[in-house]
Amino acid sequence: MPPTNAPAVPAEDSRYARGLARLKEIDGAAGEAVVASLADIAPDFARHLIEFPFGDIYSRPGLDLRAREIGTVAALTAMGTAAPQLAVHIRAALNVGVRREELVELIMQMAVYAGFPAALNGLAVARQVFAQAEAQTPAHGEAAPA
Template sequence: MPTTNEKSAPDTADAPSERYARGLAVLQKIAGTERPAVLDALAGIAPDLGRFTVEFGYGDIISRPGLTLPQRQLATISALAAMGNAAPQLRFHVDGALNVGISRREIVETFIHAGVYAGFPAALNALTIAREVFAARKEAGDADAGPIAPATPSEPGTTRYERGAEALARIDGHAGEAVVASLQDIAPDLARYLIEFAFGDVYSRPGLDLKSRELATIAMCTALGTAAPQLRVHLHGFLNVGGTEDEAVEIITQMAGYAGFPAALNGITAARAVFDERAQSR
């Protein structure tokens, strides 16, 4: 795997105007308009912040290789939903997710998934924003804007506990099983809820593949900044279901723009520990 330094070494020939043009092109694709509203919103009070948003947020970060644009939008709406403190930005990025090919079902599933990691209020607030975005697009003539049917777990015929235990073992492996074992002497019911609800009810739902669920979880746990042990577990999970170390680093790096550099730096520390642990066990 290339080192972080190799991937992020500055290009001294890359002038600010080139960074801006590159970032603006990506921002226009996400916004679905030639003149994204953020530029005018900041023009009268902090035009430099508008420029930094385009140059750094989109020209440096979102334009990086390693993740597709839909994957990056999924990471962004996951983090913003979990943090729960940026409704206007979440609204913009839900619309942007639709513009780059993420389905309404995938957005809804992402926000249901957020209920496990950020709580039901965060999930409910994110879904309220999603409903507003979907409704606005329907009024604008979006043909794909009908009601979303309820989903059922993808493995019918099993109990919630059986379904959850199988999913936990398949996704998070030994790291997840160790979490459950650590709860048995103090909160066995919490361990059961973790298996039945988080993995039996939520992870087993259709509409979002396992790699996308773990991508969303890494973004959420990094952005929250309060879940380092859980982030390590789900970094293992992401790698177990087909994610790569490079992709994990990209998800965490992107969080610098949405949750701040301390959250991203702490996330990278967790990733380093997981990568070293897996390397030693090979």
């Protein structure tokens, strides 16, 4: 039986199922952690987060996941107010094949449209995400951390 604070989702809800599958494809455990973090305060918001962005928008044809994450990283960098979400989407961009060098160039370009502070903040977030990724990557011949 699901916990009482779990998002209310009808079994036949294909938007939710499609969104959850897309979220896992893009973010893996990081996306699931964001949803789980809402369980005690806003479980219905967690459902909306899965259904609309991932079930409806990210699941549309026309752009691949790589292009969608490039656009998302650019938008979140330009906003300048969404560092935690930017970190999640930088990790997601890496997961779907965007190279670190491309992300750095993308974030630097946002200085033209959103200002140097937004780009500097975005680069700081990228630095943290890259460092975390390096810490989690096993050295040649070593096993991955559990």
